Amino acid sequence: MELRTLRYFVAVAEELHFGRAAARLHMSQPPLSRAIKQLEADVGAVLLVRSATGVTLTAAGAALLDEARALLDQAERARVRVAGAATLTVGILGDSADPGATRLADAYREKHPDVEVRVRDTDLTDPTCGLRAGAVDVALTRGPFDATGLTVHELRADPVGAVLRADDPLAGRANLALADLAGRRWFRFPDGTDPAWQAYWHGGEPREGPVVRAVQECLQAVLWNGTVGLMPLGHRPPDGLAVVPVTDLAPSPVVVAWKRETPLVRSFAALATAAYQTTGGRRTS
Incomplete structure (x- = not known):
């Protein structure tokens, strides 16, 4: 059974009408009817009883409806999970024109050309850039801040x-x-x-x-x-x-931080370490 055919069946079972189901699926009625007949042949049971007034489910049809909904839900969850695996949300605090950030962007794009990087520019009231709230996967930010529950790696320290x-x-x-x-x-x-x-x-x-x-x-x-x-x-x-x-204040650390390590986050941190090389404690240009 193909997922497409199961979607067809669920539409007919929920609408209890081939015409309305075809309109919902943005297709004509004849190929929909043929798909349902083929599905019945595949499962070896009558799933729908057709009449002039509409459609009713058989016991076999009602059983398949439950299973089909579960399978389609699982397929959608898998699609979302796979799409999410190819997306990285980066929180940035401060100077996005920093040469280190520019080098990091270039290096990450070269290594992961198929990953969509979504940048969340955050204000100064949350130095973790939304990590704790789950708004970002990784943060390119400054310290110091409360690092409880986070992994923080210093990239550079700026006077x-x-x-x-x-x-x-x-x-x-x-x-x-x-x-x-x-x-x-x-x-x-x-x-x-x-x-x-x-x-x-x-x-x-x-x-x-x-x-x-x-x-x-x-x-x-x-x-x-x-x-x-x-x-x-x-x-x-x-x-x-x-x-x-100001001579009596410790330098401000530029850091990469994350809450949950994934392969994309791990790669981001490694590339950030290379991109944010320091010379004498100051940013390189």
Whole structure:
């Protein structure tokens, strides 16, 4: 029995009318009738009783209907599973123009040309990019964050600096310490954001200032309000802003993270390790 023939049978059994079933299947009635007759011959039993008023199921037909529905459901689940095996959803936080990300995209496409990569660009309130919620298969992100239940592999570590208005008195300094920023208003993340993530990007202290959720919001908060904050040194600020290295804060790790390892995720992590080679702790160009 072919799945196509079983679909035909289920349509007739549910509609109890060959004409309506043919319309539902977007086919003409004669080939549908021939397919059902061939199915009856294959199973050696009458499945449907035809009459002028419609169709009724025989006992054999009712039994086959249950089995056919189960088989078709199983076939659909298999189709979805196979399609999913050829799809990888990647969560990306931060700079998607990072040369490491570009090299990784090129390498992954070369090795897995038949895999559809779906990219989920996430904001700064979830450094895991939706891993815990199952929204992505793997995340290309930054730490630190709560890694409970996740596998996290560091790819590179970027020094960070304070982002300031270009006319800020501190903007001309060669470097800064966190103490130099004491008493300043900072852009900050919403309550409920990962505590480890907040603590790092807030310089280890509670901060007061505008709440932000995206990189552009951080930069605009500095430009419009004169607030301060932190950003990786490898990121070039827009006109009107400056980034000054902060010497007493550990570098920000660029990481690949995942919750459930699959062959596609494992390959992604291996290729990411090669793509994100570091030189002196800074991003390579």
